[in-house]
Amino acid sequence: MQLHWQILIALVLAIFAGLLSGADAAIFGIRFYSVYEFFGTLFLNALKMLIVPLIISSIIVGIMGIGSGEDLGRLGSKTLSYYAITSFLAIMTGLILVNLTVPGISDGQPLKDVIGLADVPQAVTDKVEGKGAGDVVAVFLRMVPPNIVTAAAQGQMLGLIFFSLLFGFFATKLTGAKAEQMQNFWIAVLDVMMSMTNWVMKFAPIGVFALVAKVVAVSGVGVFSSLAIFFFTVVAALAVHFLGTMYLILRYVAKVNPILHYKAMSAALLTAFSTSSSSATLPLTMECVEEKAGVSNRVTSFTLPLGATVNMDGTALYECVGAMFIAQAYGLDLTLTTQFTIVLVALVTSIGVAGIPSASLVAISIILGAIGLPLEGIGLILAVDRVLDMCRTAVNVFSDSVAAVVIGKLEGEKNILQG
Template structure:
């Protein structure tokens, strides 16, 4: 029996959804039940399953990642340089995405918000009120929300910024207690993280069904007009990913690592193709390490620290995608986001990209967090699911390439010999 890969299943579901939605419309019934209502039920159920994963997945991922950094020689020079690289490249990626989405404005069609074309149900005035409530005044409110008065209440209310900050602190100070207790705590959170990854894998098995329901609902209510802004959204994300992949990261390799970017592209080709086909930086990690060590000449000491850490906390492509998606949805609702709201999106995209598990489509969870943080309705995720799989393959390749660039650059600035055939940099 032939088992189709998930991306083929989603593409087939997308095609079937277009056909079903166009044939049934909003009024066709079967045994007294409208097809439109069935599409809505299926899509809502899938979105609820994604929302269910948010708190345990993000908390366990961040705690495990930070605890892994903090143990042993965690905050040594190697660790600090690695973290600085990852934060810098993620920030560059987000800013590239922010610039492109503001220039292209994919959520605006013929000068009007694409809300009606896309079939988003919430009133624009309600969305505007929520967004204004999230960021009025100045930036102080953004930072105040980082420190919740009650962590459990923050989790229940979906205030993920505070929960993420608490998780960062918890993971760091977990390494400061007695070794036996720290090891037990790490095992506990690592087990939760592994369980959540399994559950996420299981939920994503139903992604084709969820995509079918969500897309069929949109097509049934709006026809094919919904795919015009969606195409512009797709092109905006692809443009941002290409700029980061072909311009930003090669410039860092050339000016900071002092190596030929073309040599590194050749060295990483097998890992990049694997990342593209699997949409998982975690699944690609063994091959990434092999390419970085054997083809690029980076030592195992550097690659074994930088790459596993990068597979957890360095998600340049994902961070860019989250930013563009949130801005696209805001534009589609006709919501003008000011500096505070855009700063919140940048900050949340940067922080949540750390907490996104290195598995296919986990960024959908992070997008839900960002939308909630700025007061935008989570239901709009349903539309971008139609192109999420293809973009997931592309952004995973960017994530993996950024990790490998980090390994090369860190190896170069720490004085390693023979990286991509180059002599070591002079060390002061």
């Protein structure tokens, strides 16, 4: 059975298992929730273990394959332009839908007065306190880490990518035997990392089952009642971007069959949904785009690691809808200028959001600070944030994969998505 079918079956079984067991059911004194948590964490740790060596080796191999600074500049400008345009389109999709559905108003009253403002857990408060628009500058400072080993240990992907880009670029300046030895070494490292990825992904159905069952066991389905309109507004906006905007880009910009790409990415999308981490899904994303979509390593090794860090279409959309929802829930009628501020800040902050679960809460706090709303408003969306995090991560990963296809086609590659 193909991997994506195994993962899909595991996902469906996990929903039933989570609903049946809940958070407290146990057997022989061992809670089912603890079992879910153990296997889920084990799978996530295995994926995260691969990230640093995979990113370093893939970028260095990619840059050495690209060659001259002129080629690198051309590829970089195309990639970043794609990321900026698709993130903007995602944000505008969310903004239009949230203005149409107005989820923050219930029976003519701001939702805050209807359901009461939920308490914000201390862990979330610690994350978002003191965040402001000035924190956007810190994104650029993180690009140049003072210690590359510390950056790798702390998962600071932006600094790691920047270092790898520099290393790969200056490695192209080597000549003769040194150049050949350097290139062979990093190609060998990349091959080993991809083989390790294939091995870890054999356990994906078990990991997906555990991760999803854990979420369902805690959340259940009752949390969606009071936030149903907000929840479905976000899901609808993500669906429009995922099935509409991305489809059109594949069809008319990349000029490939979009259905073939959706099929090629199915395993990566299901893994992204269950892990809520675009960084953790990166190894499988690279495998799907190279082996199933047919994009060259030269393109994927540059676009995908970069995209997993800076291209967050789903996150940018969610930040915009979340901030608008909170503003509506507080009874504020936002002007076009304020809404434009939300769009702009969502676009910039989505670049620096780490590819980890619930990192969007930090970005939303920056937007709230920019438009003068209290951070306590985050409490309104906490109940459904985890499930929406799973949805938007899948959109993030798919947008990265579409970027690789688009850039590959613009670079003249012929074997992409040939069925």
